[in-house]
Amino acid sequence: MPERDGMDWDEAIDIAVTWVRAECVAQGRRGVLVTVSKNSLGGGPLEAFARAGDWITPRSGRAGVDIGRPVLAYVPDEQALQLATRYARGSSLCAVEGFGTSLSGWARSIGALNLLGEGPGPELDARLLEALDHLHFVGNNGWGDGFGQHRAQGTLLGLREQGLLDQDAIVGDMLARGHSPRSVKQLTALIDKLNRGDLRPPRRRY
Numbered sequence: 001m002p003e004r005d006g007m008d009w010d011e012a013i014d015i016a017v018t019w020v021r022a023e024c025v026a027q028g029r030r031g032v033l034v035t036v037s038k039n040s041l042g043g044g045p046l047e048a049f050a051r052a053g054d055w056i057t058p059r060s061g062r063a064g065v066d067i068g069r070p071v072l073a074y075v076p077d078e079q080a081l082q083l084a085t086r087y088a089r090g091s092s093l094c095a096v097e098g099f100g101t102s103l104s105g106w107a108r109s110i111g112a113l114n115l116l117g118e119g120p121g122p123e124l125d126a127r128l129l130e131a132l133d134h135l136h137f138v139g140n141n142g143w144g145d146g147f148g149q150h151r152a153q154g155t156l157l158g159l160r161e162q163g164l165l166d167q168d169a170i171v172g173d174m175l176a177r178g179h180s181p182r183s184v185k186q187l188t189a190l191i192d193k194l195n196r197g198d199l200r201p202p203r204r205r206y
Helices: 009-027 044-052 078-087 104-110 126-137 146-161 167-176 181-196
Strands: 032-034 054-056 071-074 093-096
Touching: 009 044, 009 071, 009 093, 032 044, 032 078, 071 078, 078 093, 078 167, 078 181, 104 167, 126 146, 126 167, 146 181, 167 181
Parallel strands: 032 054, 032 071, 071 093
Antiparallel strands: none
């Protein structure tokens, strides 16, 4: 569920909880709530959902929480989204976007249903799609240093020159392909350097 200006968060929570509860009934499984931390949920349907199932975070214990259950990821960051994806494997996942972590690229990559009833966004340029495949291919070591980083730099520079450097699309797509949050942060750092003008074309060796 995408975040929108002036969004009614109570309504958004109602929509998300209703959808995941329906999945729980259809599958005969209890739901799982995933958040960044275990702060107060403030009562209401979100807290009721947590009480009826399990509530986990990237830092909490997860003993007895089995994989393959309907999951509601509420305003997740990259780590929480990865955790939610793991526990929803083979089942259903609803992610509510918010608080600065864009999920648009991830949602586009996996073909997620928009619970606000909005249609899919515009298709990505074929050149960007090709670049995403290349970034995935060279990212097996997390784009941290060496070959992968140099190849990623060249790809990102090429995207900028073509006016196709879409950070949300790139980062979200890499998360959807299973790259770790730590690796994606390294890729994000490369994009930030490029946007600041600190990233130069990699040296070519002959």
